[in-house]
Amino acid sequence: xxxxxxxxxxxxxxxxxxxxxxxxxxxxxxxxxxxxxxxxxxxxxxxxxxxxxxxxxxxxxxxxxxxxxxxxxxxxxxxxxxxxxxxxxxxxxxxxxxxxxxxxxxxxxxxxxxxxxxxxxxxxxxxxxxxxxxxxxxxxxxxxxxxxxxxxxxxxxxxxxxxxxxxxxxxxxxxxxxxxxxxxxxxxxxxxxxxxxxxxxxxxxxxxxxxxxxxxxxxxxxxxxxxxxxxxxxxxxxxxxxx
Numbered sequence: 001x002x003x004x005x006x007x008x009x010x011x012x013x014x015x016x017x018x019x020x021x022x023x024x025x026x027x028x029x030x031x032x033x034x035x036x037x038x039x040x041x042x043x044x045x046x047x048x049x050x051x052x053x054x055x056x057x058x059x060x061x062x063x064x065x066x067x068x069x070x071x072x073x074x075x076x077x078x079x080x081x082x083x084x085x086x087x088x089x090x091x092x093x094x095x096x097x098x099x100x101x102x103x104x105x106x107x108x109x110x111x112x113x114x115x116x117x118x119x120x121x122x123x124x125x126x127x128x129x130x131x132x133x134x135x136x137x138x139x140x141x142x143x144x145x146x147x148x149x150x151x152x153x154x155x156x157x158x159x160x161x162x163x164x165x166x167x168x169x170x171x172x173x174x175x176x177x178x179x180x181x182x183x184x185x186x187x188x189x190x191x192x193x194x195x196x197x198x199x200x201x202x203x204x205x206x207x208x209x210x211x212x213x214x215x216x217x218x219x220x221x222x223x224x225x226x227x228x229x230x231x232x233x234x235x236x237x238x239x240x241x242x243x
Contacts, residue, residue: 003055005045005146006032007139011052016070022046022054025065032066044068049142049150051076076148080191082108083240084169085233086162088115088200089122094230096137098198101234103141103151105241110138111165112156117202122156131156159208162197163215169195172217175236176204177226179219183239186220194240198233 006028016022024032024046032038040058046068047053053074060067085107087098102110112134114122122130135153142150157165166172170192173183176199188194197204197212204212209219222236 002146003043003045004032004036004038005047005053005143007049007143007150008046009048011046011048015052015073016054018070018072020070021059022056022068022070023065024068029065033061033064038066043071045074045146047074047142047148049139049148051078051149053148074148079108081188082193083237084109084111084193084195085237086111086113086157086165086195086197087233088113088198088204088229089118089120089156090200090229091119094201094228095120095134097230098233099134099137100141100144101231102237103138103147104145105234105237106147107151107237108149109152109154110134111154111162113162113197114156114158115200116159116205116208118200119202127156159211163211166195166197166212166215166217169193171195172212172215173197173236174204174209174212174217174219175199175222175232176209176219177221177223179221181218181220183220183222183236186218188240188243196233196236196240198229198236200229 006024038058042058045055054070055072056068056070058066059069085102138151138153170189172195174197
């Protein structure tokens with residue numbers, strides 16, 4: 001089995017060397033001992049969520065913590081191409097599914113978008129609660145997929161603010177079933193920010209499409225079928241990452 005990954009955000013600088021001991025306590029330590037029921041001798045991964053990690057072997061178990069001996073140092077270099085998924089708010093578990101899959105694919109940033117046709121609305125206290133839930137989902141998906149870097153989940157954007165973000169990006173792609181340009185035909189820069197806009201269940205409105213086009217975004221198609229908002233983003237990201 002693949003070694004489980006736990007988040008330890010207070011990594012020492014420099015990283016603990018091979019042979020040194022590291023303690024995992026707090027919520028993550030309690031989860032490892034009480035829920036996962038890890039035992040001495042088992043292999044685990046620790047990550048600071050920012051691209052650095054440690055592989056090691058459990059040497060001691062306490063009531064709600066464990067000690068690990070480091071066997072390997074891990075690092076994930078920063079990519080020169082930054083992939084950003086702008087995910088329209090969706091109802092039910094569709095947003096959660098989208099977040100999990102985007103995280104598994106290795107997206108760098110996820111931006112919630114309050115589209116005109118989004119059924120879900122984030123207003124008042126609901127904004128902070130929903131944003132916290134998105135960040136928690138991404139954090140757990142990072143652990144599940146054994147990734148060393150947690151994608152950033154930004155503050156939600158209105159359409160007008162998204163237009164500004166599109167203008168500032170190096171490449172902006174809007175997924176749309178009626179587009180004539182396939183994603184595979186888009187030229188990507190060697191470095192910079194690539195923004196991928198994923199619409200809600202009801203699609204992206206004509207005024208929004210016009211505003212995005214005016215800001216420099218390009219409409220692209222990724223399938224001959226109409227995909228759900230929960231799956232369109234990951235299909236697009238897979239197409240970009242596999243080049």
